[in-house]
Amino acid sequence: MNAANYRSFADDWERRATIRTRPRRLLEDDTKFIFPLCRQPLVLTATFLEHCPQWRDFVLVQSFYKFINDVVIFETEIVDKTARNIAKNRFSPAFPLACRYDAMTVMVDEDYHALVALDFLQQAVKMTGIEPLDLPGQIELSRALPAAQAQVPAHLHDAVELICVAIAENTVTHDVAAFSRDDSVKSSIRGLMADHLFDEGRHARFWTQLVHIYWQSASPEDRDSIAQALPIFLAYYLTNDLQKSFDLHLIEHLDISADTRLALRNEIEALAFPITHQHPLIGNIMGLLQHSGVLQTASVAQALSDYLPVSGGLA
Numbered sequence: 645m646n647a648a649n650y651r652s653f654a655d656d657w658e659r660r661a662t663i664r665t666r667p668r669r670l671l672e673d674d675t676k677f678i679f680p681l682c683r684q685p686l687v688l689t690a691t692f693l694e695h696c697p698q699w700r701d702f703v704l705v706q707s708f709y710k711f712i713n714d715v716v717i718f719e720t721e722i723v724d725k726t727a728r729n730i731a732k733n734r735f736s737p738a739f740p741l742a743c744r745y746d747a748m749t750v751m752v753d754e755d756y757h758a759l760v761a762l763d764f765l766q767q768a769v770k771m772t773g774i775e776p777l778d779l780p781g782q783i784e785l786s787r788a789l790p791a792a793q794a795q796v797p798a799h800l801h802d803a804v805e806l807i808c809v810a811i812a813e814n815t816v817t818h819d820v821a822a823f824s825r826d827d828s829v830k831s832s833i834r835g836l837m838a839d840h841l842f843d844e845g846r847h848a849r850f851w852t853q854l855v856h857i858y859w860q861s862a863s864p865e866d867r868d869s870i871a872q873a874l875p876i877f878l879a880y881y882l883t884n885d886l887q888k889s890f891d892l893h894l895i896e897h898l899d900i901s902a903d904t905r906l907a908l909r910n911e912i913e914a915l916a917f918p919i920t921h922q923h924p925l926i927g928n929i930m931g932l933l934q935h936s937g938v939l940q941t942a943s944v945a946q947a948l949s950d951y952l953p954v955s956g957g958l959a
Contacts, residue, residue: 650853652742653846657749661846662839663756669832669839671767676830678768679708680823685915686891691907696900703894705774708833710890713779715761718816719754722785723847726809727751729802730854736802737858746850753843764836777897780886785812788880795873800866803858807870807938808877810851814932815925817844848932855936871943878951882925884917926951 658664671678681687684707687700729735731747739747769775789808793801823829824837859867891912895905917923930952933939945952 650740650742650857652746653850654742654745654749656846657746657753660842661749661753662843663752666839668763669760669835671764671771671832672830673771674830677704677828678772678830678833679704679711680826680829682826683707683823684891686894686908686912689908689911691904691911695904695907696898699898699900701772702774702898705768705772706777706894706897708768709765709776710779712761712765713776714783716758717781717783718785718812719758719761722783722789723754723809723813724751726805727754735806736799737861739854739857743854743857750847750850753847757840757843760836760839764833777893780890782886784881784883784886788877791880792873792877795876796869800869803862803866804870804873804877806851806858807855807874808881810848810855810936811877811929811932812881813844813851814848815928817841817848818925818928820844852932852936855932855938859937859941867941868943871941871947874944875947875950878929878948882917882923884915888912888915923951 678701681704684704686692687697687703692699726735727747727750730739731744731751733744765776785808789805792808793804796804820837820841824834824841826834862870892909895908895912898905898908900908930939930948933944933948938944939948
C-alpha cells in the first residue's frame with residue numbers, strides 16, 4: 645500500500661462511531677464483579693484467599709479505578725497527541741489529507757472513550773462509597789515510547805512514535821476484547837468495553853495502514869535504526885512492574901495482620917511474566933508488524949528474533 649491507495653474510514657465513522665450511536669451506560673448495582681478476577685492476581689493468591697477474602701471487592705474496585713486511569717492516560721496523553729500531530733500536519737513524515745481527517749476522528753473517539761471512562765469512575769465511587777487511592781501517573785507506554793525514541797536519531801522520533809502507538813492500539817484492541825467477553829463482570833462495563841472495541845478495531849486498521857505507508861517510504865538505514873529500538877520498546881511496554889507496584893500499594897491499604905501483609909507482598913513479588921514469544925500479546929504485536937510490512941525487513945526480524953516462534957514469523 646502507498647499513500648495513493650489509502651482507504652479512509654470517514655463514512656464508516658459517520659455511521660457507526662460510538663460517540664454518534666451509543667447512549668450513556670449506567671452502572672448496575674448487582675452481584676456481578678466490577679473488574680474481572682482473572683485480571684487481578686492479588687485476589688487469587690493463596691494468602692489472600694485464606695486470610696483476607698473479605699477485601700476482595702475493595703481490591704477489585706481499586707483495580708477498576710486503575711484501569712479507568714490507565715485508559716484516560718493512554719487515550720488523552722499519548723494516542724490523542726500522536727493523532728493530533730498527524731491531523732494538524734505536524735508529523736514527519738507528513739500524511740495525505742484523507743489520513744489527517746481520519747486522525748482527527750481518532751482524536752474525537754479517544755477523548756470520548758476517556759470521558760465515558762471518567763463517567764464510570766464517578767458512578768462507581770457513588771455506588772460503592774470507595775474513593776480511589778492515589779493512582780499511577782504513568783502507564784507502561786509512557787515509559788516505553790521515550791525509551792525507544794532514545795535509541796534512534798531525532799529525525800526518526802516521530803516514526804518510532806507512530807509504530808509504537810500502532811502496536812499499543814492493536815494490543816489494546818486484544819485486551820479490551822477479552823474484557824468485553826467476561827460474563828462475570830457487570831453488563832454495563834462489558835458494554836463499555838464492547839463500545840470501546842467497536843471503535844478500536846477501526847483505529848487498529850488506521851494505524852496499520854499508516855505504518856505500512858511510512859515503512860514503504862523509509863530508507864534502509866532508517867528501517868535498520870528503528871529495528872534496534874523495537875526490542876527496547878517491547879521490554880518496557882510488556883513489563884508488569886507498574887501493575888506490581890500498584891498491587892503492593894493496595895496491600896498497604898488493607899486492614900490485615902503484619903504477617904498476612906508480608907505474605908501477600910512476597911506472593912506478588914514472586915509473580916513473573918517472562919517476555920518471550922509465549923507472552924499473550926506477542927502474537928498480536930507480531931501480527932501488526934507483519935501486516936504493516938515491518939516484519940518482512942531482515943533487520944527487524946533479526947532484532948525481534950527472541951519474540952518469534954522457533955518456526956519463524958515471516959511466512
